[in-house]
Amino acid sequence: MAGPRLDEQLCFALYSASRAVTAAYRPLLDELGLTYPQYLVLVVLWEDEPCTVGHLGDRLHLDSGTLSPLLKRLESAGLVRRQRSATDERRVDITLTPKGRALEERAACIPDRLLGPNDSAADELAALRQALQMITAELHARTAL
Structure with missing residues (x-):
């Protein structure tokens, strides 16, 4: 498979x-x-x-x-x-x-120049960042065992 x-x-x-x-x-x-x-x-x-x-x-x-x-x-x-x-x-x-x-x-100004100051996807990007931080923390915790 x-x-x-x-x-x-x-x-x-x-x-x-x-x-x-x-x-x-x-x-x-x-x-x-x-x-x-x-x-x-x-x-x-x-x-x-x-x-x-x-x-x-x-x-x-x-x-x-x-x-x-x-x-x-x-x-x-x-x-x-x-x-x-x-x-x-x-x-x-x-x-x-x-x-x-x-x-x-x-x-x-770099973050705004990259994604724009009034990005309509700001909420989605914040949720993505939070999810990535959670994944990172979980993986660090698993590899620290």
């Missing part, structure tokens, strides 16, 4: 949607000189600054091996500062530079 067809698989729908979203963001982020993962790091910092590498990893579901090069490039671009905590040598604190903080205003 054959398994589900490709177009019937949730994993493929999620994969395709993720690639489409990333591709749609690319030209908008190119204007800011950012990659999509760098943008996500900055979004967390704009919400939660200052924070630790561990906090960024928790929010973005990334390990420090993935985050470290991202943060190094953001630091080289003059957008963030990395500094060892004075109270705990194991902790690295991340803060925005004035240049990184100023970029928030330029980036604020």
